[in-house]
Amino acid sequence: MSELLRVEHLKKYFPVKRSILEVLTKKEEKFVRAVDDISFSIERGETLALIGESGCGKTTTGRVILRLIEPTEGKIIFDGIDITKLGKEQLREIRKRMQMVFQDPYASLSPRMKIGDAIAHPLLIHGLADKEEAKELALQMLKRVGLTPEDEFYNRYPHHLSGGQRQRVVIARAMILKPDFVVADEAVSMIDVSMRASILELLESFREEYNLTMLFITHDIAVAKLIADRIAVMYLGKIVEIGPTDEVLNNPAHPYTLALIQAVPSIVKREKKKMIEITGEVPNAVNPPSGCRFHPRCPFADELCKTKEPELIEIGKNHFVACHHPVKD
Ligand SMILES: Nc1ncnc2c1ncn2[C@@H]1O[C@H](COP(=O)(O)OP(=O)(O)OP(=O)(O)O)[C@@H](O)[C@H]1O
Ligand SMILES: [Mg+2]
Structure with a gap:
């Protein structure tokens, strides 16, 4: 395996409107530190899930990596x-x-564009096919994502x-360019639970076919467990915390990870660890707490x-945690 993507000390600060x-009165300008110095890499063909509570910076991370918004600091190395x-x-x-597959397939599709044309569109704007070829490829893609009869769906x-079905269209539109990343x-958060597994399977099938590398953003740790190689x-x-999926889920080292896991009983394997309870709200990203940002909510926090x-330190093979008092068995 070789690395496809690496981010180094990535930051994205949004100015707060004054x-x-x-x-x-020249009051000092303030910033929301949405992404505040993160580094990681993803191997070719690997799926890394990025999990965490609402507002922790997941979407911002994805958008900065694709340069849909500009980073404040840091580097993005792609291939x-x-x-x-x-x-x-x-x-x-x-x-x-x-390519990016967004959360809300309705909002990311133009209501006035036929779905077949929407899928063909990226081929046309990148000059990779003429109209007829693009239509033919879009028809094949409709079939590939299970929207048949494809000429009717077009x-x-x-x-x-x-x-x-809309999420299948959004996936088809992203996959028509045979992306690497x-x-x-x-991608499955707004979809009926009964449909989630089949959409995840669809993504998985493209991953195999194209040797896709994925950053899979989700607040749902059970979904991360299904799809990710690392979390x-x-x-x-x-x-x-970052590490292989099994390792992070079976041996979580950060109290926050442990709390996230304990909130989803279906994925807790063994009750070997103390139950921990985290209290309070997520603090404000304008003035994050000193030291470890999690300390005001952490039952183990000390001076x-x-x-x-x-800092992130390696505590197991490829398993890193940023905690002064990592959870032990
Ligand atoms: N364009 C923006 N301008 C100002 N602040 C922003 C902007 N986009 C995001 N933020 C702020 O940055 C922080 C991180 O937001 P982000 O959307 O990345 O979180 P998230 O982890 O994706 O949350 P969710 O699970 O709710 O989607 C939040 O405090 C958010 O309010
Ligand atoms: Mg988000």
Whole structure:
């Protein structure tokens, strides 16, 4: 295996809107530290799940990696190329190889475009096929994602479809370019539970066919368990734990990971670890807590945690945790 994507010290800070009064009185500009210095890599053909509570920075991470929004600091290396500062034209070339599957398939499809045309569209804008070829490839893709009879589906509009069918269209549109890398952002979160497994299977089948590399964003740890080779846990803009899926789920080392797992009884394998309870709300990403950001909610926090930020350290093969007091058996 070789590395396809690497991010180094990636940061994305969003300025907080100031009132006119605050501007006039020269009140210091504040930032939401949505992504605050994260580093990781993904191997070719590997799926890394990025999990964590709402607002911890998952979507921002995915969007920055694809350069849909600009990073504040850090580097994005894709297939050996530093794409952090690439200009529009060069980025266009790379974009053919990187696609995003969004959370809400309804919002990401134009209501006035036939779904067949929507799937053919990326081929046309990248100049990879003429109209006739694009249509033929879109028909094949409709069949491939299970929307048959494909010539009938081609002429339908998004509002004619169920949520699961729309998500198949969005996946088809992302896959028509045979990308190397896909960011799937909550790709099954808005779909009826009964349909989720089949959509995950569809993604899995493309992964095998194209040797796809995926960043799979989800707040649902049970979904991560099904699809991911490795899991990265995010808390307030930081990665607090990262490692092979089984290792992270069976031997979680960060108290936050343990709490996330314990919230989903179906995936808790052994009750060997103390139950822990986390209290309070996710703090504000404008003024994150000092030291370890998780300390105000952590039952094991002490003075050290309040003052010193823990770094990611390797505690098992390929398993890293940023915690001064990792959970032990
Ligand atoms: N364009 C923006 N401008 C200002 N703040 C933003 C912007 N986009 C995101 N944020 C803030 O950045 C933080 C991280 O948001 P993000 O959407 O990345 O979280 P998430 O983990 O994807 O959450 P969810 O699970 O709800 O999708 C949040 O505090 C959010 O309010
Ligand atoms: Mg999100």
